[in-house]
Amino acid sequence: MHASHEPGTTPFQIDLRRHLREREEDRDLTRVICEIATASRYVINAIRTGDLGVAGTSNLYGEQQLALDVLSDRILRKRLIHSGVISTIASEEVDEVISVNLNGKYSIAYDPLDGSSLVDVNLAVGTIVGIYRGDDVMQRGRNMVAALYILYGPRATLVYSTGNGVHEFAMNALMEYTLVQENIQMQPSGSIYSPGGQRNKYTPGVEKFVASLEEKGAKLRYSGGFVPDINQVLIKGQGLFMYPHLQDLPKGKLRLLYELNPMAFLIEQAGGAASNGRERILDILPEGIDHREPVFIGSKNDVAQAEQSIAEFD
Ligand code: FDP
DSSP states (O other): OOOOOOOOGGGOBHHHHHHHHTOOOOOHHHHHHHHHHHHHHHHHHEEEEEEHHHHHOOOOOOEEEEEEEHHHHHHHHHHHHHHHHHEEEETTTSOOEEOOOTTOOOEEEEEEEEEEEGGGTTOHHHHHEEOOOOOOOOOOGGGGGEEEEEEEEEEEEEEEEESSEEEEEOOOSOOEEEEEEEEOOOOOOOOOEEOOGGGBBHHHHHHHHHHHHHHHHEOOOSSSSSSHHHHHHHHTTEEEEEOBBBBBBBBBOOOOIIIHHHHHHHHHHTTTTEEESSSSSGGGOOSSSSOOOEEESSHHHHHHHHHHHHHHOO
């Protein structure tokens, strides 16, 4: 016999809004996070049922068709503007910061559909979001008040933190996010690694680091999508993702504002670490909206090991 619960009290029945309310999060911040969760329903529908195509082409019916990343950007932007509490929006899809509402309490930096090239091959993609107080997104990531991502995999899941633990939700049949687990914690050392970038372009320090991971028996787990790759490390509670500096790409590939800062915030909240190989990701002041940095993120001993190899050999 299972223990009986009062209706609505089992962990699986706590939805996102209720979770935020019970934690007494700021009402406007709750609103922003819930708007993003609502927007993701439309993004999901676009991914699942939309015609595959590129921007500027027309669909079967001769209608103008948008690429999924452009469409996802519009969906999110519309909901965020609708929330009434956002002052500034920076989107990976738009090459300037958009001023929305002078009285808005929060500003937001997001990648509406990260890894969109993976949609064509039916692999998982995601939305990444960082939220700041005030009207300035060009801040160090450590000033973020909340971060979240949504993973569009076989299931849709949402992981958020407001600086008070990291919590995972899964979308149910009614397209509501319900709590899966609270306060996710990462082990200090891992046995999986997810390495981006071409290996023959690795620097000696990075090459030594990868060799040390292989020597300790770490297994390769790489999908090529930043959100699913980070999610794997976070939900397994161990391991490391990296997109290092390459010999011909000293700043790596991934963007600080839209990709690295929100993920660094979440992984640190779970007891992990995130570094560019020399310094903490969340301490870096963005020089522009497209600022890129190398990244080593995950179990903290693995990140420390990467920093050590880089200090020694690069
Ligand atoms: P994509 O170019 O497919 O959009 O930031 C974008 C990203 O994918 C990440 O999701 C992923 O981690 C990385 O780039 C993969 O880069 P490589 O193609 O160089 O492996």
